Amino acid sequence: YNAIKYLEGDFVIAVDDRRHGVWCATDASATWPLYYKLSSGELTISTRPENFKVRSSDDIDIGCIMAVLNSGYPWGDITLLKAWKALRPGHILRIDRSDSVSVDCYFDPEIDESVQGYQSSEELIAAIDIALTSIASRYKKILLPLSGGIDSRLIAVRCYALGIPFEAITFVANVPVGADFDIASKLV
Secondary structure (H helix, E strand, C coil): CHHHHHCCCCCEEEEEECCCEEEEEECCCCCCCEEEEEECCEEEEECCHHHCCCCCHHHECHHHHHHHHHHCCCCCCECCECCEEEECCCEEEEECCCCCEEEEECCCCCCCCCCCCCCCHHHHHHHHHHHHHHHHCCCCCEEEECCCCHHHHHHHHHHHHHCCCEEEECCCCCCCCCHHHHHHHHHC
C-alpha cells in the first residue's frame, strides 16, 4: 500500500493483500468517489451510491441530513446513511490481519511542498475543463447543486461553455437573504 503515493491519474483501487490485509484508496481528487461499509468483519465498497440499500428510516443519518441542509453538502466522510462512509480524496482505508481499521491521509496538497498549485487562471480553467469533461463522459447529464458561491457558479459556467448537458438545482429554505442564495436562485 506504500505504492499508492506514486500513482497518478484517476483511480479507485482495492486490494486484498495476504501479508498486510485489505486496503482501498481513491485518487487525490476523488474523480471516482469511493464509499465503504464495515459490518460483521466484512468490507463492502462501491463507487456508485445507488448501490446503497435502505431498509428502514433507522438506516438514515439524521445528523448528516442536518449538516447537508445547513451547509449544502456532507462534511468529511459522512453520507446520508449511517452504515456507509465516503473515503475522502487522498485517503486510504486499511484493515490489517487483526481486523484493526484505520483511515489515513496519503496526500494533502496543502502541506505537500511539491504541489505548486496553478500558475494562472487559464491553467485552473483548463484543469476544471478536463475534470468536467471526464465526469461528463460517464453520464448523460450532470446534476449541479448550485449554492451561488464562486465554485458552483464557475462549474455551471464551464459546463455551459463546454456544451456539457447539466441541470442546476438550489435549495433555499429558512436562510437569510444573501447574495449567494439570490445568485443561485437567479442562475437556476
